[in-house]
Amino acid sequence: MADPSSYRPRPGQIPDSPGVYKFRDEHRRVIYVGKAKNLRQRLANYFQDLAGLHPRTRTMVTTAASVEWTVVATEVEALQLEYSWIKEFDPRFNVKYRDDKSYPYLAVTLNEEFPRVQVMRGAKKKGVRYFGPYGHAWAIRETVDLMLRVFPVRTCSAGVFKNAARTGRPCLLGYIGKCSAPCVGRVTPEEHRELADDFCDFMAGRTGTYIRRLEKDMMAAAEEMEYERAARLRDDVEALKRAMEKSAVVLADATDADLIAVAEDELEAAVQIFHVRGGRVRGQRGWVTDKVENVDTSGLVEHALQQLYGEESGDAVPKEVLVPALPEEPDAVSQWLADRRGSQVSLRIPQRGDKKDLMVTVQRNAQQALGLHKTKRASDLTTRSRALEEIAEALGLDTAPLRIECFDISHLQGDDVVASMVVFEDGLARKGEYRRFQIKGFEGQDDVRSMHEVISRRFRRYLQEKERTGEWEETPAATGPVPAGPAVSGPVPAPDAVPADGSAPADGESREDDGRPKRFAYPPQLLVVDGGQPQVAAAKRALDELGIDDIAVCGLAKRLEEVWLPDDDDPVVLPRSSEGLYLLQRVRDEAHRFAITYQRAKRAKRIRSSPLDAVAGLGDTRKQALIKHFGSVKKLRQATIDEICEVPGIGRRTAESVAVALAAAAPAAPAVNTATGEIMEEDDGGSTT
Numbered sequence: 001m002a003d004p005s006s007y008r009p010r011p012g013q014i015p016d017s018p019g020v021y022k023f024r025d026e027h028r029r030v031i032y033v034g035k036a037k038n039l040r041q042r043l044a045n046y047f048q049d050l051a052g053l054h055p056r057t058r059t060m061v062t063t064a065a066s067v068e069w070t071v072v073a074t075e076v077e078a079l080q081l082e083y084s085w086i087k088e089f090d091p092r093f094n095v096k097y098r099d100d101k102s103y104p105y106l107a108v109t110l111n112e113e114f115p116r117v118q119v120m121r122g123a124k125k126k127g128v129r130y131f132g133p134y135g136h137a138w139a140i141r142e143t144v145d146l147m148l149r150v151f152p153v154r155t156c157s158a159g160v161f162k163n164a165a166r167t168g169r170p171c172l173l174g175y176i177g178k179c180s181a182p183c184v185g186r187v188t189p190e191e192h193r194e195l196a197d198d199f200c201d202f203m204a205g206r207t208g209t210y211i212r213r214l215e216k217d218m219m220a221a222a223e224e225m226e227y228e229r230a231a232r233l234r235d236d237v238e239a240l241k242r243a244m245e246k247s248a249v250v251l252a253d254a255t256d257a258d259l260i261a262v263a264e265d266e267l268e269a270a271v272q273i274f275h276v277r278g279g280r281v282r283g284q285r286g287w288v289t290d291k292v293e294n295v296d297t298s299g300l301v302e303h304a305l306q307q308l309y310g311e312e313s314g315d316a317v318p319k320e321v322l323v324p325a326l327p328e329e330p331d332a333v334s335q336w337l338a339d340r341r342g343s344q345v346s347l348r349i350p351q352r353g354d355k356k357d358l359m360v361t362v363q364r365n366a367q368q369a370l371g372l373h374k375t376k377r378a379s380d381l382t383t384r385s386r387a388l389e390e391i392a393e394a395l396g397l398d399t400a401p402l403r404i405e406c407f408d409i410s411h412l413q414g415d416d417v418v419a420s421m422v423v424f425e426d427g428l429a430r431k432g433e434y435r436r437f438q439i440k441g442f443e444g445q446d447d448v449r450s451m452h453e454v455i456s457r458r459f460r461r462y463l464q465e466k467e468r469t470g471e472w473e474e475t476p477a478a479t480g481p482v483p484a485g486p487a488v489s490g491p492v493p494a495p496d497a498v499p500a501d502g503s504a505p506a507d508g509e510s511r512e513d514d515g516r517p518k519r520f521a522y523p524p525q526l527l528v529v530d531g532g533q534p535q536v537a538a539a540k541r542a543l544d545e546l547g548i549d550d551i552a553v554c555g556l557a558k559r560l561e562e563v564w565l566p567d568d569d570d571p572v573v574l575p576r577s578s579e580g581l582y583l584l585q586r587v588r589d590e591a592h593r594f595a596i597t598y599q600r601a602k603r604a605k606r607i608r609s610s611p612l613d614a615v616a617g618l619g620d621t622r623k624q625a626l627i628k629h630f631g632s633v634k635k636l637r638q639a640t641i642d643e644i645c646e647v648p649g650i651g652r653r654t655a656e657s658v659a660v661a662l663a664a665a666a667p668a669a670p671a672v673n674t675a676t677g678e679i680m681e682e683d684d685g686g687s688t689t
Helices: 039-046 055-063 075-089 137-147 158-167 189-203 208-223 227-245 297-309 330-341 353-379 381-395 447-468 533-545 579-607 620-630 633-638 641-645 652-664
Strands: 019-024 030-036 066-071 105-108 117-120 129-131 257-264 268-277 280-290 320-322 346-348 403-412 415-425 435-438 526-530 552-557 562-564
Touching (some): 019 075, 030 039, 030 055, 030 075, 075 297, 075 330, 117 137, 137 189, 137 227, 189 208, 208 227, 268 297, 268 353, 280 297, 297 330, 330 346, 403 579, 415 447, 435 579, 447 526, 526 533, 533 552, 552 579, 633 652, 641 652
Parallel strands (some): 526 552
Antiparallel strands (some): 019 030, 105 117, 257 268, 268 280, 403 415, 552 562
8 A cells, every 4th residue: 555645746747738637557557547628736635645535546646656647728628638548448447337238229231332231339430320229129029120111231241142143132121112122123223222221311310301202102002092102101101100109299399308317325326328319219228337436426427427428429429418417527528429429519417308217317327326236145055155155254264244234323412312234145135133322321322332222232132032041051150141141231121122024934944932023043153343443342242241252343434344253453344246245234234224214203202293293192083082081182181081081082080191291391481483372273283383
C-alpha cells in the first residue's frame, strides 16, 4: 500500500488546463483514468488527508504508485480521450458496465453487393445497418417474416446464395415470393439494393409513406378489377401493420430518442436504455456494474453515454437523449454526442408529459434489473458455497459459517432505540427467525452499549434454552445448573424479542413444550455486527461475560467496507470482487433494513398514541366506538362512568378503567398558541392541534 505523498506532483507542475489523467500502480498498469476541466484542481482532490477521502478513492490512491496526465484543448477532446483510454487500458477502478446478456440486432449488410437481412450479435461491423437491440432473436425473425412480403430482401447465407447461383434454382423463399431471388437474376443488384434501402427506411420509422403507397396501389388495382393483385396488396398492408404493432407507440410526435435510467445502491448500479424511433420502442438493453469508484448518478450517466455511443455515429445517435441526471459537464457531453451524430443532440432531463411518464417506466425496469441481478447472484448454490468458504478463509474459521447472525442498532437522535437480529443459513435469509429488540437498559444514544445489551440478552436466552434441553451438567458445588464451559454470572431473563413475521417453524425444528418454536435454541457459527472496532469489542465482551467462546465475531464497517475482528488493530480487507464480502454486505444491509423498519414503525406508533392505549384489554374496535360515541377524547374525559357504560361493548369495569386512564393523562393546563393567544383544542385522537 503506497503513500500518496510519495508520488504527489508539485502543484506548479500540474497545468490548470483541460486534460486526462492516469493513475498507475507499481507495475505500471493503469488502474484509473479520469478527465478534468482543470487538471490542477482535480488532482489536488486526490492528495488530501486520507481520512477525508471516499473509501473507494482512498483505496485507489493507496494502490497507485504514480500519476501522469495529458493536456488537451477542449473538454470535448478530454471526453473523447478518456473514453479511448478506458477502452484501451481497462482500468480496474473505473466503472465498467457489463451486459446482462448478449443482445441480438436486426442487421442489414449494406456493405455487400446483395445486402442480406439477418440476426447479428456481438461487436458492430462497418457498413452494416443495425436495428434494435431486441430482447429475443425470435422477435426479430417474426418481424422479418412479416416484412419480407413487402420487401423481399435476401436472407440466405453466402453458401446458400452461391449454390443457388451455380445451380440456377432459388431457395424456397424465392419460390414463395419472400425473396426477390437476386441469386438467379430475377432482379438486378440496383433493384435489390433499392429494396434493402426501403426495408431500412421502414425499420427506421418512416412507415407512413409505404403504407399509403400500398393502399393507393390497392385501390387502383381494385378499380381496374385486378382483384388478385389488390388482395395481395391488402395482405401486404396488413403484414406491415402487424410488424408495426409489435412495437407499441409511446410518444405521439414520432420522436427519435434514447431514454436512460439508473438504479443504484451502495455497491452496484443497473442501467436500462429504451431506444425509441418514430415514437415506438424499437429496442431495449441493460447493463450492471460494480461501483468501484466514487461516482454519483450523474457520473454513472456519463459512463453509460460513453459506452452506448462511443463506437456509434450518424443516425445511431438519436436527436434526443433523456437522462435522470445531467453529467458534470453537460455542454461538453452534448457537443461530443453532436460530433458523433453530425448534427445537434439534445441531452436533457424530461420534466413533464409522455416523456417523463416513459422515463418512469424505464426507471422501473432498471430497479427490477438490479433486483433480479442480486437475486440471481444470491440464489446460485455454487456462488453461495464459494462465499462461505471465502469468509471462513478470511476470518480463520475451521469450517464455513453455515449459520450467520447479524445485529444492528437503529434510533432517531437517541429516541426509539431498537435493534435487529437477522439470520442467514447456507447463505440464504431465514426471515422466520428474525428478531427485534427494544433497548431497555438505559436511555439515550450509545450504539456500543446498545450492542452489548442486545448480544447479552440474545445469548442469555440461548444458554437458558440449553438448560431447558438438559445440555448443561449439574455439579455438586454449584447452587444451580452451570454450563459445561465457563460459568455464567447474573440472571437469565427472557428478552422481549419478537419473531419477524410470526411464521410457523420448519418441519423438524425444535419446539417449546406448548408447541411453539424455541426462539434462541441455535447458536450461529458467525456473529456479525454492523460497525467497526467499538461494536465488535462490545459484542465480544458480552460473549466473554456469558462464558461463550465458540462463536466467531466480526464487524463490517459501512464506510470502508472493512471486516474487523476482536483484538485486531488492522481490519481484514476482502477484494471488491469477493463473493464473501458480497454476502457479508447483504447480511449487514438486511439487518439495517429490518432495524430501521422497526424503528420507524415504533416511532409512528408513538406519534399516534392516545391516552386510551393505557387501558388494559381495550382494543382498537372499542376505542373507535368510544371516540365515535363522544366525538373526541376531550368530551370522553368529561363523561361520567354511567355515560361511558352506555357505549355498546363497554362494561362498568372497563368504563372505570377508561375514566382512570383519562384522568391520569389529563393535561395540567390547556395548551395555548403563543402567537395568537388561542386555546388549542384536542382532536379526536387525543393530541393537540
